[in-house]
Amino acid sequence: MREKLCTCVFCDGGCALRVADEDGQLRARPADPGFPALCSKAHLIDEYRLHPDRITHPLRRVGERGSGRWERVSWEVALDEIAVKLRQVIDTWGPEALAVSEMPLNHGFGGITRRLMNGLGSPNYITALQLCMGNTAQVHRAVYGGFTLANWDVADCVVYFGQDRSPEKWPAEHLRLRAALGRGAKLVVVDPRETDTARLADFHLRIRYGTDAALVLAWIHVIIAEGLFDERFVEEQCEGFAVLADRVRPWTPERAADVCGVDAALIRETARVYASARAAVIPWGATADMQVNSTALIQAQCILRAICGFVGVSETLPALAHGGVTNSELAAFELISPGQRAKQLGADAHPLLTFAASARYAGVRERLGVPYEPDLMAMSCAADAASVFRAMCTGDPYPVRAFISAANNTVMSYANQQGIVEALLAQELVVVFEHWMTPTAQLADYVLPGDMWAERDVLGKPFDVAPVLTASSALRVPAGECRSWYFVVSELARRLGAGALFPWRDERELYDWRLAPLGLTFAELEERGSCPNGTLPARGGFATPTGKVELASSVLRDLGFDPLPNYAEPRDLGAEAAEAAAPASESAAAAGDRAADDAFADEAAAAAPEVGQRAGRLYPYVIFAGLREAANYNTNLRQMPSLRAREPEPCALVNPADVAREGLAAGAWCAVETAHGRVELMVRPDEAQPAGTLRVPHGWWKPERAPGLAGGLSAANLHGDGLLFPDDAWNVDAAQGLPNLRGGIRARILPLG
The missing domain is CATH 2.40.40.20 (Barwin-like endoglucanases)
Structure with a gap:
């Protein structure tokens, strides 16, 4: 095998590799020798794919659900039986009775699951990205119209909330951080723990757990009160500055110090350090994604970037992709009717990540000429996970009777694990696409063996966040009878009478179709590794309803929430x-x-x-x-x-x-x-x-x-x-x-x- 480019998915860091066959063993090295982003997990390709416990044949449950008894069946039998049972559920309860939880990164495909669900009429798609970056993207969208990405090449000040990067945890970002510090960048770490990264910091704010939003509100207070903001950017590009100033006026460093448990002078000093930087960055981190004040914290971080003028300087705001077919276009959201959208579980109580919020951007899409409904980080049109599990258990507000878990261990991916187990036990059909007999697979009726990242060709990224396309090449054929997620989805579609949605013979033919508008084939992209996917003209400025950075979010206001960030003390x-x-x-x-x-x-x-x-x-x-x-x-x-x-x-x-x-x-x-x-x-x-x-x-x-x-x-x-x-x-x-x-x-x- 000649050396191939691929993307490692042994974690969500997504390091780029070059892999070659050396004496029958796959050997990995960094794609760029000058940027050695590679952790020890990348060397375990063969150990993983050939593991004796890996599921390599379709399995059908024998006995009671959760009994742990299985029999081997053919793909034909498994897919035929699943399709019959799915059709029975849909005909009896409606398409909304089907729910799917997936992690696109793990199986390598964005858009195709939603394409099938939209074609059938089910709005009840969930993913653990609700707890990790996908939700952050929706708050960014409410402020900027898109998801900002840190430009490490110019960063002279880095603010980390809870991240601890190392050669074994997101090695690429660890290298970028080290390079920035080598150039003299300041590092501010907000973390209750004294981590290895915190030990590198110029300033370490050991705040009380869960009080991050109060700290950022105080930073904004200092920056506005002392006139440290970028007046021109605020005046020309932002909406809502006056009401923001009113909101943060009570959030003095002294008040935040009482809440956060850190010194007021340190809060004031670090606010000045950030605002006085030429190119500060606040890289994404999951800490902000799992708090009761998550929306407020992420929104306040977005505001901080904006009022200091870093958006478009050190915080890149990519335009929407245009040219090659995006994951969002592939999902074909136009297929699902308004009536079925209105049935999306959780959209009434928790709408920011649902179709209800997506509808608020319809005028933006028209203004910018966007020819599709963007699904940013696969979480712009998703159901609320807890509401889905509750409906699976109780039938309220309507029954959910069939559940598919695709490349994510659903039982352990959300809060209230007990309730998720109960929800799966209440189903008429549970299908799991997996490598292992995970806790979720143990509650399935059918376990379908999936290929792993070294056994598949991937057109990435599997979720839309920036206008770039990447290629990752298969290094080996799938073990045993393992198959791709595209095979499963397209075969189920054919059996359910929706085969016309998937006219492509296999994934490479699908990729060629997606790349055709760019004049490329997948084979050509494999040689390049990546290519830009064009940009839409920036008519109307930011892709928000007002066309500006919304310091007071009109989307949040229209959904019935406070348009400005605030802090509420968590309660148990x-x-x-x-x-x-x-x-x-x-x-x-x-x-x-x-x-x-x-x-x-x-x-x-x-x-x-x-x-x-x-x-x-x-x-x-x-x-x-x-x-x-x-x-x-x-x-x-x-x-x-x-x-x-x-x-x-x-x-x-x-x-x-x-x-x-x-x-x-x-x-x-x-x-x-x-x-x-x-x-x-x-x-x-x-x-x-x-x-x-x-x-x-x-x-x-x-x-x-x-x-x-x-x-x-x-x-x-x-x-x-x-x-x-x-x-x-x-x-x-x-x-x-x-x-x-x-x-x-x-x-x-x-x-x-």
Whole structure:
């Protein structure tokens, strides 16, 4: 095999590789020798694709759902039976009774799932991008009309919210950060933990978990009050500056210091550092995506970039793609009727990521001459995940009876894992497209074996965010009977009478069709690696309803929300209710000797002054989810021996003082409990973890443990962080429907054994 260009998807960093066959083994190296962005996972291609536990043949459930019993069937039989059952569901309950959860990055295709769903008439598409970047893109869109990307080449000031980059975690961005620091760029890190990245910082603001929005409001206050903003850009390009100034006037550094737990002088100084930079950047990070104040925080970050004049300088705002067929055009949203759009679950309560918000940009598309409905980061026209799972369980507001999970471990990808399990058990049909017998696959009726990234040709990116097209080449044929997601979707479409939507014989023919307007074939793009996908003329300026940067968002206002950012202290109503209901003796027993420990009470109040007072002693710790371990990717890669050896067990990070106070020991097992659920984790003392807080890892299950409900879904029901966090209305960002996982939820930690 000659050396080929491809994109690694062993994590979401998407590093570009050159891979060659050396003595029968695939060997990877950086695509650009001068930019060695490559982590250790990239060397595991053969170990992954040839793993003995990989599913390589279609499987059909035998016995009760979740029994763990399967039989091998042919693709023909599996697809025929799935199509018959899907048709029965659609004919009985309507097309909206089908819901799909997918991760396009993992299977390599954008647009085709929506194309089938739009053709059938189902609006109930969800993806975990609701919790990770996809939602950020929609808030950016409400302010700018698109998603800004940091221009690292010019950055002289970098502001990180919670990110910790390293050669093993997003190595490409780690290299860009190091290069910027080498040029003399200032680094400001906002993070309660003292991470490796924070140790590089010129300024480290160790704020209280979940208070980021209050900090940014104070920065905006300082910048406006001291006249540090870009007056010309604000006057010519922005709408809503006067009402913004009124909003942030009360948010003095002193007020934010009380909320965030950092010094007011440091808040004032870092605001000045940012505003005085020539080319500051705030790179994307998932920390802002999983808070109850997520919309406010992301919107405030967008405003900060704009009023300081960095949009179009160091913060690139790509135009909408135009030329080659985009994922959004391929999705063909014109196929789904207004009546079916109106049935989209969650659009009434949490509309920002739904068709209801997309409709607010119809005039923008007409003004700019955009010939399609943009689906930015696959989350501009999506249903609300919690509302979908609720309808699957209860039939309210209508029944959802068939569910497809495509290349994402749905059970462990959202909050309220218990409710998702219940939702899948209530279905008439569950289909999973996977590599492994994941906890989600264990609840399926059919498990379809998918190809992996080294076994497929990909026309990227699989979601629309910038006008560029990339090619990633297959390195091997798929193992066993593994097939592509395009094969599955097109074959189901044919069986459901929608075959005309997929006239292309295979994915390469589809790619040639998508590239034809650019005068390219996929084979030619493979040689190049990437190409621009044109831009639309910038008539009317920014792609917002007003054509300007909307500091006060008309889209949020029209959807019934505050058009300006603000901060609301998170509350854990579950913990408050449990505290109120618990007898005084139980609360004291749960707290142990802490009930009379004034020093601990002072620490807890300092760590969480308002929430701590309300939650009382039953749940004394603030919990933070989503710890990203370098040795895995979300819920994947725990099958790999070399990676598992680095992180053999799921660990809770606990401040050593709290370890001692609770009578715990390093390496001992403990129970971490919230009012919503309980997990078992190993204790890892960590000086970087603030006292009075706990941090728990994301997506832990054990592939070696017994599958099925009797085995706790391979221990997912014992270790999964989604068990700890509710998706109740009080714990979500109202505009987005996104659950709060980062600040405000209370927990307790108990020894085991």
